[in-house]
Amino acid sequence: MTEIPKIDRKSIPKTLQRRQSINGTFLIAPYLGHQAVFFGYALLWLVFLTFHRWNYLSPPQWYGLNNFVQLFNDQTFWLVVGNTFNFIAYYIPMVLILSILFAMGLSKLRYLTTFVALSFLVANVASGVSYSIVFTKLFSENGPINRFLWQSFGFTIPWFSEPQLAIFSIALMVTWKFIGYYGLIFLAGIQGIPKSLYEAAELDGANRRQKFFKITLPLLNPSMIMVIVMAITLSFGIFTEPYMITGGGPMRRTYTFMMFIYDNAFRRFTTTGPGYAATISILAAALSFSCIFAIRKIMERDVEMI
Amino acid sequence: MKMATVFALVLVFLCASLWSATFTFWTAPNPNQEAFWKRVIEDWKAERPDVVINWRTIPAAASSEEAILNAIATGRGPDLCTNIFSGFAAQLIEAQQLVELSKLDGFHDLIATRKMEEAILGWQFQEKSYVFPIYSNPMLFWWRSDILQDLGYDQPPRTYSEVYDLAERFAVPREKFAIEFLKGRNWWDRWFDFVTFFYAATGGQPYIDINRNRALFGDDRGKEILTFGLTLFQKGWTSMDMMDNPLYTGHLLGQLQGPWEMPRAEQIFPKVFPGNIWMSMPPVPDDYPEDQPVYTFADTKGLVIFKNSRNIDLVWDFVKWVFSNEEYDRLWMEMTNMPPVRSDIAINPLFQDILEKNPGLKAYAEAIPYAIPPALTPRTIEVQDAMTVYMTEPLSLQRGTVDDILRRVVREINAILF
Numbered sequence: 181m182t183e184i185p186k187i188d189r190k191s192i193p194k195t196l197q198r199r200q201s202i203n204g205t206f207l208i209a210p211y212l213g214h215q216a217v218f219f220g221y222a223l224l225w226l227v228f229l230t231f232h233r234w235n236y237l238s239p240p241q242w243y244g245l246n247n248f249v250q251l252f253n254d255q256t257f258w259l260v261v262g263n264t265f266n267f268i269a270y271y272i273p274m275v276l277i278l279s280i281l282f283a284m285g286l287s288k289l290r291y292l293t294t295f296v297a298l299s300f301l302v303a304n305v306a307s308g309v310s311y312s313i314v315f316t317k318l319f320s321e322n323g324p325i326n327r328f329l330w331q332s333f334g335f336t337i338p339w340f341s342e343p344q345l346a347i348f349s350i351a352l353m354v355t356w357k358f359i360g361y362y363g364l365i366f367l368a369g370i371q372g373i374p375k376s377l378y379e380a381a382e383l384d385g386a387n388r389r390q391k392f393f394k395i396t397l398p399l400l401n402p403s404m405i406m407v408i409v410m411a412i413t414l415s416f417g418i419f420t421e422p423y424m425i426t427g428g429g430p431m432r433r434t435y436t437f438m439m440f441i442y443d444n445a446f447r448r449f450t451t452t453g454p455g456y457a458a459t460i461s462i463l464a465a466a467l468s469f470s471c472i473f474a475i476r477k478i479m480e481r482d483v484e485m486i
Numbered sequence: 487m488k489m490a491t492v493f494a495l496v497l498v499f500l501c502a503s504l505w506s507a508t509f510t511f512w513t514a515p516n517p518n519q520e521a522f523w524k525r526v527i528e529d530w531k532a533e534r535p536d537v538v539i540n541w542r543t544i545p546a547a548a549s550s551e552e553a554i555l556n557a558i559a560t561g562r563g564p565d566l567c568t569n570i571f572s573g574f575a576a577q578l579i580e581a582q583q584l585v586e587l588s589k590l591d592g593f594h595d596l597i598a599t600r601k602m603e604e605a606i607l608g609w610q611f612q613e614k615s616y617v618f619p620i621y622s623n624p625m626l627f628w629w630r631s632d633i634l635q636d637l638g639y640d641q642p643p644r645t646y647s648e649v650y651d652l653a654e655r656f657a658v659p660r661e662k663f664a665i666e667f668l669k670g671r672n673w674w675d676r677w678f679d680f681v682t683f684f685y686a687a688t689g690g691q692p693y694i695d696i697n698r699n700r701a702l703f704g705d706d707r708g709k710e711i712l713t714f715g716l717t718l719f720q721k722g723w724t725s726m727d728m729m730d731n732p733l734y735t736g737h738l739l740g741q742l743q744g745p746w747e748m749p750r751a752e753q754i755f756p757k758v759f760p761g762n763i764w765m766s767m768p769p770v771p772d773d774y775p776e777d778q779p780v781y782t783f784a785d786t787k788g789l790v791i792f793k794n795s796r797n798i799d800l801v802w803d804f805v806k807w808v809f810s811n812e813e814y815d816r817l818w819m820e821m822t823n824m825p826p827v828r829s830d831i832a833i834n835p836l837f838q839d840i841l842e843k844n845p846g847l848k849a850y851a852e853a854i855p856y857a858i859p860p861a862l863t864p865r866t867i868e869v870q871d872a873m874t875v876y877m878t879e880p881l882s883l884q885r886g887t888v889d890d891i892l893r894r895v896v897r898e899i900n901a902i903l904f
Contacts, residue, residue: 236559237581321727322661322737336660341726341882429671430879446552447867450577 229458235449247459250452257460259432260440261467263347267436268415268471270351275411276404279359283366284396297367300360308357308420315353316340316425340426343433350421350434354414362407369403370396401481408479409472416468437464508538509797511804514550514569514787515543518822523568525817526808533807537800544569558583558792565795566805568620569787572609572859573866575617578790580864585791588615590802599810601830608859609788612697618805619788619827621818623744624850624857625682626782627665627769630739632762642740642766646714649740649769650723656739659722663732665740665769667715667724668878673870677860678742680873682783683711685858686768690781694861694869699903701869704896710771712888715881726882734758742768744785745824745850765849767856784857786827812836825851865902872898 230247232240251257286297303311318325319339326336339349373396381391419438422428428435437460445457513523520543527541544567547553551574557563570578578584587593593615597606602619609617629642637656643649653664669675684693684703687710693703703711718724732738734755751759767780774780791801808814815826816836823844831837831851841848863869876895880886886894 235581236555237578237583316727317730319727320729321725322663322732323727323729326660330660338727343883427671427673427675427874429874430883432875442548443867446549446555449555450580450864451868 226458226461229455230462232455233453234455235453240455243455247456248463250456251459251463256432256435256440257463260435260437263433263435264415264437264467266344266347266433267351267418268412270348271354271415272408272411274351275355275358275362276407278355279362279407280366280400282359282363283370286363286367287370297360297364300363303357303359304361306357309424311353311357312421312424315349319349341430343429343431346426346430346434350418350425353421354418358411358414362410365403365407366400369400373399398481399483401479401483405476405480408475412468412471412475416464437461507536507797507800508540509565509795509801509804510540510542510563511801512542512544512554512564512567512569515546516822519568522818522821525821526814530804530807537804539804558794563792563794565797566789566791566801568789570617570790571787571866572617572862573864575609575788575790576611576862576864576866579611579616583793584616585793585795585798586614586616587618587791587802590798592802592806596806596810600812600815600826601828601834604829604855605786605827605859608784608786609862611862617788617790618809619786619859620809621786621822621824622827622854622857622859623746623785623824624782624853625678625742625744625785626765626767626849626853627740628733628743628747629764629766630733630736630758630762631764633736633739634764642764643769644766645772645774646710646769647772649714650717652739653718653721653723657721657723660725661737663725663728663738664718664723666728666732666738666742667718668726668882669742671726671874671879673867673874676870676873676878677783677785678744680711680878681860682742682768683714684708685781685783686770687711687774688781689778690856690858692861694863694899694903696861696863699900701896701899701903704892707771708892709888712877712881712892714769714771715878716884716888719882719884731755745847748844748846749823760846763846765846767853779856781856781858782853784854784859786857786859788827816840819847823847825854827854829855863903868902869899872902 229240231243231245233243233246234240282300286293289296317323319337320326321336321338321341326339330336338345340346377395377399378391381395386394416437418436419442422434422436423439426434428439441457441460441464444452444460445454448456511523511527513519523541527539530537530539544550545553545557547556550569554563554567554574575584597603605619605622606615609615609619627642631642633656634642634652637652639652643652649664656662657664667679669678681693684707685691687707691702691707693701695702715724728738729735731754733741734751748759751763767782770780789805791798791805795801812828812834813836815828818824818826819831819837819840825831825847828834831854832841832848837851841851860866861869873895876898877891880891
């Protein structure tokens with residue numbers, strides 16, 4: 181690795197230092213301003229709301245820790261926590277395996293690599309609302325998939341009517357959406373693995389399976405952590421698909437944090453309201469950061485390719 | 487010289503702005519309604535140039551309610567707003583944000599002029615009126631007349647037994663269904679299934695006692711409706727997940743529809759609508775008296791005046807000016823295909839040519855006297871959410887007996903309302 185030469189600040193004249201400092205401040209000021217307004221202010225307001233009861237229409241009233249107490253006693257909150265982990269249990273293994281397979285397949289392609297990669301990326305840029313409608317029709321009781329299953333095998337699958345299957349079906353849809361995107365991250369990781377490692381392993385008599393599990397997979401660790409972090413963030417923030425397809429049902433099993441927050445903020449503003457919604461969002465964020473922290477602690481490895 | 491002209495113009499503009507009274511008016515973000523209000527505002531400008539209306543559609547958001555709440559919270563709310571549904575109105579009343587219209591000068595005269603003495607009762611909150619209903623969309627059952635005729639029927643089924651009989655002849659589990667018993671899993675879907683069936687089965691009785699805060703459907707009628715639904719699900723005669731447009735593709739015989747479906751059906755399925763559709767009131771229990779009218783649910787929305795308005799009298803003048811003129815009700819019906827809240831639409835000569843041209847709309851107009859709005863409770867969403875989780879979903883999944891399901895949902899709703 182090339183070492184970056186250290187700058188001896190004393191060697192720089194004072195006026196130049198000041199000018200650099202002013203220029204630097206000037207350059208980052210728009211970013212800082214933007215963050216202060218759209219992140220800092222919003223975050224402060226969110227924290228403020230968690231300790232208040234508000235209905236948009238009259239001034240917020242001090243509510244202490246009551247929002248937290250109410251939330252911990254709210255069965256729906258625990259149901260939503262369970263739903264989120266249930267979704268993660270289906271989604272992360274599915275999306276990891278399929279996007280690694282996609283990336284490996286793509287890395288073996290000699291022609292049309294860009295075309296295939298872009299074709300999969302189309303799913304990622306597709307509107308959530310439109311593909312939710314398409315999947316609803318595809319998976320309906322007398323839709324094409326079930327009709328085929330009924331005619332060929334004599335059974336149908338209640339994709340969105342059976343509570344557990346509904347979570348799986350939504351995980352399946354979201355997996356379809358993200359295979360292309362995550363696959364490209366894995367592809368970059370695969371392309372970064374030096375060929376010499378495989379050649380050395382082959383000389384030592386390693387078979388394809390050993391090469392995958394001993395070289396490819398460990399060296400994909402940074403990509404994998406990145407994908408898992410993004411997948412966890414998505415699992416805590418999913419809204420469009422369950423809102424459009426199942427409305428949070430059946431039996432509230434696809435009811436997500438975002439739907440819970442939205443309902444309390446805007447639909448139940450006279451009973452629970454934005455203060456309660458802010459408390460849910462703070463706890464959801466804390467839970468998602470904890471998951472990310474735990475995953476990184478357990479799985480992250482220092483991978484160096486010299 | 488130029489500077490002087492510009493200065494004079496600015497001065498005139500400023501003076502005009504200061505002297506003319508203004509108020510803000512928001513309407514539903516719907517192209518047909520937008521076209522209607524545009525025309526009305528133009529007429530108002532000609533009539534009252536001294537009063538400027540800042541008119542716009544409700545800003546884009548996930549829902550009208552969200553947009554209105556955000557606007558009020560940030561001090562940019564309207565003085566007058568349409569597209570208010572009963573539950574949201576009740577929440578705003580509870581939060582003391584709405585002007586009591588029944589106290590305003592000329593309210594009762596306006597109600598009498600617009601022939602809505604009966605309709606306004608359904609919108610009362612503790613015997614006071616805060617919402618002025620604009621339109622009322624009764625829900626009617628649409629039946630595939632061509633298939634029914636092939637099966638030997640000359641009219642749509644009236645009772646639950648007749649629906650069973652029809653289902654036995656037509657339905658094939660997982661392929662073809664008799665009726666759509668449940669509309670979906672969202673809270674608002676309960677208006678278009680259970681509440682409609684309840685109004686039909688009970689002669690329009692309320693399902694929530696808004697004064698004593700309790701559910702009223704845990705009786706024999708409620709049991710009959712749920713037994714009807716459960717039978718349909720058990721036998722595979724209905725489904726929660728049907729493919730798109732099953733009525734028009736011939737996979738479904740009967741479905742509840744509002745008048746807003748007519749233009750879409752006519753445009754996309756001209757071979758089916760209007761030629762092969764019969765419209766009727768929803769099916770009723772077998773012992774429902776034949777000489778009694780059948781009631782249905784009315785999807786109705788109204789307008790409200792916000793208390794923070796500085797020009798309540800002016801806003802009310804505008805409301806009276808619009809709704810005391812029946813020509814505007816006619817224009818509304820022509821442009822939106824939705825019946826205004828008037829009990830005389832079916833008999834008033836002013837509307838006859840529109841109804842003659844559009845038999846579907848005539849059927850809806852005739853149903854208006856028997857169309858009941860939803861319960862005016864601020865807990866509408868929670869109540870109907872509980873109906874979904876504890877009643878319609880266990881029913882569709884066939885989990886539990888009708889008695890257990892009914893007992894549980896009534897208990898949950900009473901807890902919410904308490």
